[in-house]
Amino acid sequence: MSESESEPESAESIAVVLPDGSELEVPEDATVEDCAYEIGPGLGRDTVAGKLDGELVAKEEPVSDGVELEIVTDGSEAYLRVMRHSASHCLAQAVERHYDDVDLAIGPPTDDGFYYDFDNLEIDEADLADLEAEIEEIVEADYEIEREDVSIEEAEDRLADEPYKLELLSEFADENEQVSFYRQGEWEDLCAGPHVDSTGEIGAVDLLEIAGAYWRGDEENTMQTRIYGTAFEDESDLEEYLERRQEAQERDHRRIGNEMNLFSIQDVTGPGLPLYHPPGKTVLKELEAFVEDLNEDAGYDYVETPHVFKTDLWHRSGHYENYEDDMFIFDVGDDEFGLKPMNCPGHAAIFQDQSWSYRDLPIRYAENGKVYRKEQRGELSGLSRVWAFTIDDGHLFVSPEGIEAEVEAIMDMIVDVLETFDLEYEMALATRPEKSAGSDEIWEQAESQLESVLEKRDLEYDLEEGDGAFYGPKIDFAFEDAIGRSWDGPTVQLDFNMPERFDLSYVGEDNEEHRPVMIHRALYGSYERFFMMLIEHYEGNFPLWLAPEQIRVLPISDANLEYASEIADRFDAFRVEVDDRDSTLERKIRAAHDDRVPYQIIVGDNEEEAGNISVRDRFEDQEYDVEIDAFEAHLEAERDEKRTEPDFLQ
Structure with a gap:
């Protein structure tokens, strides 16, 4: 108007x-x-x-x-997403100018850029430069991006040669009498928008990589060619992003995991099923021990549940109706079973097996429980998205009056974990999703309880409407890594639904039965995802307490091997190795540095004669004539205090 x-x-x-x-x-x-x-x-x-x-x-x-x-407007936070959507159209236009008989699929913006999926497109990374040049010409041409609303019948005529667009149109037709097309120059696309007013408003564009993607994310469908790109308002922002991306690639946990022999995902095991090698399992054991100490101090009892249950349990908990597509389900005789996608129903079943009084509450169960989610193969990536992962799970059964105190205690545990790793974090209150279980009254009560805790502690938090679990709202913690990326991690969730579904009860002070409230919590989120983040956050240079190998003793010559072994024995409370290879000291130092060992102890004739050591850290600082007792005392303090960096020589 x-x-x-x-x-x-x-x-x-x-x-x-x-x-x-x-x-x-x-x-x-x-x-x-x-x-x-x-x-x-x-x-x-x-x-x-x-x-x-x-x-x-x-x-x-x-x-x-x-x-x-x-x-x-162009000053809004969302503007970049609109511009990137238009950039994806420029990519598709460039592809159709260069390649014949290509079928268009979808091309949405993403948090970091955009992509477009194509069928019948044979292309490799070397071809991206030509497409970038074509996109630049389209941007310079400053085509007006015009929207046109047409009838379903006219849209069908326009898309007669586009099978994937016709499939999308058939879905739109059920809800709309008209659909919209966006035209720029000679090219148009079925699209709901939004877009900028002209191609000339699109800033700096870079095409990043080519990947395969199943149509609609379904493995039963055609594998298409996906081209990823990004766009920013100016070249400086683009260059800054590309530098961050390059740094992220250098920190890629899959590459570092291979270099440090931490884990592997092999064809013989299947996708998304990691194998942890001894160094990787060492790190995981330290992470587990840390959480187990926190749980013990907070009064949790450890339980264990099987990996597979009859699906009767999942029907009862509500997971079957909400998670069926993501579950591994199979038949054994006349019974149907499913690998567990969550640990909570098993914990509810344990609570249900006994009689409880209000004097017993709260009941706190903990389990490092392996769970299974059937993610699409194209979505699997290293440890960040897997089929099998382990949650440092905790489930509490509390009276309604005890909710706030327990939630606050859990939040203190979570903060303890994040501050131990020196991670900055933000909180969000996630409310009822569209697909959920329970009455409006139950959800309103649960959401108000969590909000009350946050407000009482005067904490800053975002409101994430519709992002709660299907059984209840939650407080999520997101933390930032060394290069500014945000990761989802710990969570505390309030659940009034599971106790109803399992008919859980306790006898109150009035000798009447009452319904407990269930609280779900995880201090890491999952070990796999947290481990992945730590690998990239530290670039494999783990703090002393986590490092798979904490000390490496480097004898200068074979004549010092015996003394090197004596020193290693002296530090046997740590993970220590002796480099006894027939190699120069310089090569041994380089190897220890490349293996990301926090400390190197160097011993030669001078050290052996004086009965001391030389110490070198991963920052390549070195000190001579170090007293063994002094270094040992420092290591114990650095390890036990879980300091984030080797600091003996700092």
């Missing part, structure tokens, strides 16, 4: 809610752009897109009564 346009006096009005909580009255057929003009002509002209109840939409999208509206 332009500034000069006006609405008929008879038009009925609706109200939209603006970010500051105020309401704006607009005609009932108003669009996002119309609303922007109502606020002010300058905002109307600058509008690129909008958010309706948090969902990014085109500026042509109609609004509805009571919807929360946010206008997106």
